Amino acid sequence: MMPRVLVYCAIGGAALLLPALGAGHPAAWWLSGCVLAAAFAPVATHGPKGLRAQFAVIAPAVFVTTVFCTWTEAMVFSTPFRQDGVANLIGAAVAYAIVTVALAVLAAALKLHQPSDRPVPHRPPLVAAAMVAVCGCAFAVYYLIFGAITFQFFTRGYYPDAMEQVARLGGWFWPMQIGRGILMTLSVLPIVYTLRLSRGQAAIAVGAILWVAGGLAPLIPPNPLMGDTQRIIHIFEILTQNAPLGATVVFLMRPGSAARAVPTMDSVRRSIHA
Numbered sequence: 001m002m003p004r005v006l007v008y009c010a011i012g013g014a015a016l017l018l019p020a021l022g023a024g025h026p027a028a029w030w031l032s033g034c035v036l037a038a039a040f041a042p043v044a045t046h047g048p049k050g051l052r053a054q055f056a057v058i059a060p061a062v063f064v065t066t067v068f069c070t071w072t073e074a075m076v077f078s079t080p081f082r083q084d085g086v087a088n089l090i091g092a093a094v095a096y097a098i099v100t101v102a103l104a105v106l107a108a109a110l111k112l113h114q115p116s117d118r119p120v121p122h123r124p125p126l127v128a129a130a131m132v133a134v135c136g137c138a139f140a141v142y143y144l145i146f147g148a149i150t151f152q153f154f155t156r157g158y159y160p161d162a163m164e165q166v167a168r169l170g171g172w173f174w175p176m177q178i179g180r181g182i183l184m185t186l187s188v189l190p191i192v193y194t195l196r197l198s199r200g201q202a203a204i205a206v207g208a209i210l211w212v213a214g215g216l217a218p219l220i221p222p223n224p225l226m227g228d229t230q231r232i233i234h235i236f237e238i239l240t241q242n243a244p245l246g247a248t249v250v251f252l253m254r255p256g257s258a259a260r261a262v263p264t265m266d267s268v269r270r271s272i273h274a
Contacts, residue, residue: 012037039212064187139181207246
């Protein structure tokens with residue numbers, strides 16, 4: 001299994017070489033793709049089976065967290081980025097669409113899926129909807145605490161107009177961050193509800209996905225808007241915000257006992273025959 005997972009990461013990483021045709025730094029883009037593929041490896045092995053199912057659970061996380069949420073944050077704080085905002089959004093969407101398709105195809109072609117009878121607990125729909133809102137608020141808290149620490153001690157010099165830009169948004173800044181948290185929560189729910197791992201393992205896996213997809217992988221390649229030190233700072237800042245969100249989503253969305261899982265037809269039949 002491990003050699004096939006390594007192949008999955010290596011070939012999946014090559015799918016991100018397309019941006020390198022214009023931006024250069026092919027090794028960094030390949031490494032970025034490899035890291036992104038590695039984050040989704042638990043989904044390939046312990047998630048749903050089949051190409052379409054893999055695409056269905058990976059695509060929301062990539063398009064919402066990697067593309068849209070990253071884009072919205074850059075639009076708020078980076079004036080040069082805003083000048084080509086639409087083109088940047090379209091370019092990122094196309095590049096990561098290729099990666100998403102590649103990962104889904106590779107998971108099926110390499111037969112990475114490992115069958116498991118482990119049930120996946122679910123919350124009742126109304127409770128789950130409330131938990132989504134709680135997760136959005138939790139992300140805003142993580143953003144406030146760790147974002148403030150990072151800005152105060154590490155990045156203030158890189159963003160001299162940050163306070164003014166936030167002030168322009170008025171009272172919309174924090175609702176926007178809560179909204180980003182809700183969107184990221186919704187983007188990983190298909191993974192949370194199909195990942196046949198224990199609650200603790202799933203929390204680590206989903207936290208890693210939100211960190212890697214939302215910060216680490218996109219910030220590995222050099223770009224004209226950030227220097228090396230600035231990118232490294234943001235990588236660790238996003239770790240402190242997104243990884244706790246991923247763990248929060250799993251612990252709130254999945255009950256602590258498998259006994260509270262929503263029963264499937266197979267489990268009902270097994271209980272009847274027993």
